[in-house]
Amino acid sequence: MFFMEETEEHFGLRSTRVGYGMMVVSTYIGIYYNVVICIAFYYFFMSMTDVLPWTYCNNPWNTPACVGMMDSHANATLANATGGLAAAAAAAARGVAQEVVNRTKRTSPSEEYWKHYVLNISDDIGNFGEVRLPILGCLAVSWVVVFLCLIRGGQVVYFTATFPYLVLTILFIRGVTLDGAINGIKYYLTPQWEKVLDAKVWGDAASQIFYSLGCAWGGLITMASYNKFHNNCFRDSIIISITNCATSVYAGFVIFSILGFMAHTLNVPVSDVADHGPGLAFVAYPEALTLLPISPLWSILFFFMLILLGLGTQFCLLETLVTAIVDEIGTDWIIRNKPVVTLGVAIVGFTLGVPLTTQAGIYWLLLMDNYAASFSLVLISCIMCICVMYIYGHRNYFKDVEMMLGFPPPFFFKVCWRFISPVIISFILIFTVIQYKPITYNDYVYPNWSLFIGFSMAMSSVICIPIYALYKISKSPGATFRERLRNACKAHPTWGPALKEHRTGRYAPMASGPEEGMEARPLQEKEELKEKEELKEGEEVRERKEEVCLTIQQGSNGSTNTHNTPSSPTVA
Structure with a gap:
């Protein structure tokens, strides 16, 4: 993608x-x-x-x-610094108590x-x-x-x-x-x-x-x-x-x-x-x-x-x-x-x-x-x-x-x-x-009206695509819906590279184009057009060959007649 x-x-x-x-x-x-x-x-x-x-x-x-982590470290450090078994035991007890708090409601x-x-x-x-x-x-x-x-x-x-x-x-x-x-x-x-x-x-x-x-x-x-x-x-x-x-x-x-x-x-x-x-x-x-x-x-x-x-x-x-x-x-x-x-x-x-x-x-x-x-x-x-x-x-x-x-x-x-x-x-x-599940934040459950707004925002970015598609179909020519759909799905005549200097190959300029002699046709139309042009060129080549042959033949006949004309009196 x-x-x-x-x-x-x-x-x-x-x-x-x-x-x-x-x-x-x-x-x-x-x-x-x-x-x-x-x-x-x-x-x-x-x-x-x-x-x-x-x-x-x-x-x-x-x-x-x-309960802060640094607070517990400070208490333990203070207990070790003051010394004494009782102080250390008290610090340990506080540490255990804080650990319980950490796992429950801390x-x-x-x-x-x-x-x-x-x-x-x-x-x-x-x-x-x-x-x-x-x-x-x-x-x-x-x-x-x-x-x-x-x-x-x-x-x-x-x-x-x-x-x-x-x-x-x-x-x-x-x-x-x-x-x-x-x-x-x-x-x-x-x-x-x-x-x-x-x-x-x-x-x-x-x-x-x-x-x-x-x-x-x-x-x-x-x-x-x-x-x-x-x-x-x-x-x-x-x-x-x-x-x-x-x-x-x-x-x-x-x-x-x-x-x-x-x-x-x-x-x-x-x-x-x-x-x-x-x-x-x-x-x-x-x-x-x-x-x-x-x-x-x-x-x-x-x-x-x-x-x-x-x-x-x-x-x-x-x-x-x-x-x-x-x-x-x-x-x-x-x-x-x-x-x-x-x-x-x-x-x-x-x-x-x-x-x-x-x-x-x-x-x-x-x-x-x-x-x-x-x-x-x-x-x-x-x-x-x-x-x-x-x-x-x-x-x-x-x-x-x-x-x-x-x-x-x-x-x-x-x-x-x-x-x-x-x-x-x-x-x-x-x-x-x-498997959709409504959104939550910690223990807060979003109300239904807010979820409706969320879905509306999600669909607002997507709905414009089918709306324009229906609009395009309605404006396309055709007697039936199928014809309109087919015409709407065709590539635009000016479709092609955005810059004209890049319109080469099948996007090359054509005199019959609607915009400054430019027309970009889809691939299938281009291939058909190319075949027609090749056939047309072939016919033109054959016609030129026939003309050349005819000219040569006429030239040959003319030259024969020219040589024979002076000798006619002699033959006579």
């Missing part, structure tokens, strides 16, 4: 209404993703202290249930800092409460950074794409040298075979790979538009896909080595400290960082890495929306004032993100993440694959790829595009629907 999207840009995929669905998905992701970045900004700023604010339980926002300082201070989370998704001003300020900073980087040409993406690898390596070296790191890595590498039959796992995995590679939300098509027409996108697709998967695996070692150290320190299984979603980035991992020497430094590095990774994605999202607006409207003013369009999109994105900075914002963020940008990504990819392979035609598409690359796509990709990918994606979609 990654390879397919890279090749389709130069053949005008953005003009199809699948692109509208991608644009809607990019809008949803861009709204809530920048909120995640702004929270990383907030933690980054709050890490610039001598002691991380989520280290101890002596803060105004902490509850009696809070809440960590990082969890309470996240819930009660950063979010000040409300008790219901409908109870918005007040806007968290620190988060709102960081959201403004995030959008300003994204806007400034884009209008300067986006060269900063070279830094945001490479520097996180340096930070990952630093954290990896630190993590694997800690006690208990091997336990976390073993937990990370040990497969849980009972999860294989869980459709949610496959659905989440599909959504994650589509999300991480950027498939189906328009970013690939936007970035591919800056490539040369004959760029070897096959090679790029292989390199990027392998690098993406390798980076994800590498990041897993970084995360779980620290979590293994945390589990070793608490004397609990790794599964008890491992979390998912925002809880991993803003609760579990920050809590583990408090156990490290010079913990503010490691916290700064970690959240700086998250910021860079998030900004790299956000650059692509915003550029996708801006490019779609500029290309679709296409007026001279819009093209000349692209920075103004970028500013307008950034302002709208900031405004729509304000509700996510309220006390109920985390509920809405997770709702958008689970519905607006999960199921729809997979569905759009399935629709796109089927349309290209079975409506546009696999032979046409393979010829297009061969024109771009100079060689046909590999046989494996042909089989995947035509059969394997649509079947796998369809099965994932079907079993995800069958």
